[in-house]
Every structure is written in C-alpha cells, then in structure tokens.
Amino acid sequence: MLSRVALAATAAPSLKNAALLxxxxxxxxxxxxxxxxxxxxxxxxxxxGGKVRLGLIPEEFFQFLYPKTGxxxxxxxxxxxxxxxxxxxxxxxxxxxxxxxxIVGLLVYVIKKYGASIGEFADKLNEQKIAQLEEVKQASIKxxxxxxxxxxxxxxxxxxxxxxxxxxxxxxxxxLEVTYRERLHRxxxxxKNRLDYHISVQDMMRRKEQEHMVNWVEKQVVxxxxxxxxxxxxxxxxxxxxxxAKKAQVQPVL
Amino acid sequence: MAxxxxxxxxxxxxxxxxxxxxxxxxxxxxPNGILGAFQRGYHRYYNKxxxxxxGSISGVSMVLAAYVLFSYCLSYKELKHELLRKYH
Numbered sequence: 001m002l003s004r005v006a007l008a009a010t011a012a013p014s015l016k017n018a019a020l021l022x023x024x025x026x027x028x029x030x031x032x033x034x035x036x037x038x039x040x041x042x043x044x045x046x047x048x049g050g051k052v053r054l055g056l057i058p059e060e061f062f063q064f065l066y067p068k069t070g071x072x073x074x075x076x077x078x079x080x081x082x083x084x085x086x087x088x089x090x091x092x093x094x095x096x097x098x099x100x101x102x103i104v105g106l107l108v109y110v111i112k113k114y115g116a117s118i119g120e121f122a123d124k125l126n127e128q129k130i131a132q133l134e135e136v137k138q139a140s141i142k143x144x145x146x147x148x149x150x151x152x153x154x155x156x157x158x159x160x161x162x163x164x165x166x167x168x169x170x171x172x173x174x175x176l177e178v179t180y181r182e183r184l185h186r187x188x189x190x191x192k193n194r195l196d197y198h199i200s201v202q203d204m205m206r207r208k209e210q211e212h213m214v215n216w217v218e219k220q221v222v223x224x225x226x227x228x229x230x231x232x233x234x235x236x237x238x239x240x241x242x243x244x245a246k247k248a249q250v251q252p253v254l
Numbered sequence: 255m256a257x258x259x260x261x262x263x264x265x266x267x268x269x270x271x272x273x274x275x276x277x278x279x280x281x282x283x284x285p286n287g288i289l290g291a292f293q294r295g296y297h298r299y300y301n302k303x304x305x306x307x308x309g310s311i312s313g314v315s316m317v318l319a320a321y322v323l324f325s326y327c328l329s330y331k332e333l334k335h336e337l338l339r340k341y342h
Contacts, residue, residue, distance in 0.1 A: 045306055045307050046307070048307075048310075050303055052303070052316065055310075055315045056312070056316060056319050058316075089338065089339065089342055092334075092337055094333070094336050115311060119308065123307075
C-alpha cells in the first residue's frame with residue numbers, strides 16, 4: 001500500500017510533464033525521464049530482516065497485541081488456539097502427527113546447533129564476492145587516477161613548452177646570423193676579387209708599357225749607333241783597356 | 255462518518271470498520287490489478303525478510319509454515335475420516 005502511494009507520487013510529475021506537450025510541440029522538444037531516478041545510487045541492503053519470534057510469527061503481531069494484553073497475550077492466544085484445535089479436532093491426531101513432531105524436533109535441533117555457523121559460512125562467501133568486486137572497482141579507480149595524473153603531468157609539460165620554443169628560436173637566430181656572416185664574407189671576397197682584378201690589370205698594363213718603352217728606347221739607341229761610330233768606340237775602348245792593363249801591370253810591382 | 259482523507263488512499267490499518275466494505279469494493283480487481291497486488295505482496299515479503307545481509311531461517315520457514323497450513327486446510331476433508339472421537 002505504501003509502495004502504491006509512492007508509485008502514484010512518482011507517476012504524477014512525469015504525467016504532468018507529458019501533459020505540457022502540445023501535439024505540435026512533439027517534434028521540437030522531447031522530454032525524457034524527468035522523474036527522480038530511483039535506481040542510483042542504490043540504498044545499501046538492510047543488515048537484518050524483520051524480527052520473527054519462534055521462527056514463525058513476525059514481531060509486529062506481538063507489538064499489535066501488546067497494548068491490550070501485555071507481554072503474555074500472544075503466547076496465551078497461541079496456547080488457547082492449539083488447545084481449541086486439538087479439543088475440537090480441527091487438528092486431527094493421526095500417526096503422521098508423531099512423524100511430524102519428530103521431524104520438526106530434529107529440524108529445530110539442527111537449526112539451533114548449526115544455524116550460526118552456516119550463516120557465517122554464507123557471510124564469508126558473500127564477503128569474498130564483494131571483495132572481488134571491490135578489487136575490480138579499486139583497480140579501475142586506480143587506472144583512472146593514473147590516467148588523470150598522466151594527463152596532469154602532460155598538461156604541466158605544456159606550461160614548459162616555451163623553453164623548447166626559446167631553444168628553437170635561438171637556433172634559428174644563430175643559423176640566420178651564420179648565413180648572414182657567411183654571405184657578408186662572400187660579398188667581401190667577391191668585391192676584393194674584382195678590385196684585385198682591376199689592380200692586376202693596371203699593373204700588367206704598366207709593366208707592359210714599361211717594357212715596351214724600354215725595348216723601343218734600346219732599339220732606337222742601337223739603331224742610332226751608326227757603323228762608323230761603332231768602330232770609333234770599339235777602338236777607344238781597346239785603347240782604354242790597354243792603358244788600364246799597363247796601369248794594372250805597374251801597380252802590383254809596387 | 256466521513257473521514258477527512260478519502261477512503262481510496264488509506265492503508266488497511268487506518269480504515270475504520272464501517273468503511274471496510276466500501277474500501278474492499280474500490281480495490282482494483284482487474285487482472286492487472288490482481289497481478290500488481292501479488293507482485294507487491296511478494297516484493298514486500300522479499301525485501302523485508304529475504305533480501306537482507308544477514309537473513310535468518312524465519313524468512314523461509316514462514317513460507318513453509320504457511321504452505322503446511324494451507325495444504326492441511328485443503329486435505330481436511332479426507333482427514334475427517336480419521337477423527338478419534340465422534341462428538342466434540
């Protein structure tokens with residue numbers, strides 16, 4: 001009954017939301033599940049079930065009778081009902097009764113003796129299952145955490161990118177400088193080459209002119225010396241030589 | 255005597271004795287409603303006594319006891335031949 005009220009309460013808002021849609025609005029906006037999602041997160045399972053006395057009768061019955069009859073009410077009611085059923089033979093005593101009594105007695109004895117240990121065993125199995133799932137969950141959480149840390153580290157690296165760019169910029173500037181100087185040097189060499197060429201051309205011209213002039217002057221001089229002048233100069237040279245020879249002969253004696 | 259809350263929404267324990275017939279009559283008796291009633295009853299019992307971390311034997315034994323009683327009621331007709339006394 002309570003669940004029915006809860007269902008009605010959750011159905012009402014979603015119905016109201018559906019009623020707001022006109023026939024033409026359906027294409028424009030579709031309202032999906034707008035009710036409270038009741039599935040996540042799940043509330044944890046209750047620890048113990050409802051209390052039951054004698055393994056058969058829920059506690060609520062005892063609480064129901066407590067205000068009117070006190071503590072012993074339900075037990076007296078039970079005894080009275082059993083005696084009534086026996087005496088009026090609503091419950092018939094047959095040979096089966098004795099087998100029933102022995103079976104029920106055995107069951108009660110076994111349950112009383114081994115119930116707790118079986119419960120612990122089941123609890124341990126449950127715990128193992130839960131521990132496994134928890135492990136998986138923790139492993140997956142750890143994986144995600146590691147991924148997050150990696151991402152953060154890489155993001156931090158992004159902040160240091162400017163070092164890389166500075167180095168690259170420096171490299172490029174240096175390369176530019178080097179090529180600039182290289183070209184400057186080349187320009188200088190080329191210009192010097194051209195100037196040297198002009199200088200050497202000038203030198204050569206001057207040398208050639210000098211030689212030519214010298215040759216021409218020699219040739220003119222040689223030409224101007226006529227044959228007669230040649231004989232006279234040769235005779236003079238011989239007379240001078242003889243004089244010098246005489247002088248030379250005289251000199252060593254002294 | 256009319257009550258403040260309409261009878262339809264009240265739980266069984268809050269219904270007064272005079273309103274009981276009307277309350278019973280306005281229950282949903284369609285097949286869907288009956289199915290819903292069975293489902294609700296099952297889930298109430300299940301979530302209270304069985305779907306817990308440390309369930310006890312009483313979750314099962316109550317169902318078995320109810321079954322025993324029900325089958326006794328069904329077989330009372332044959333058991334009547336084994337009465338020990340004729341007049342009670």
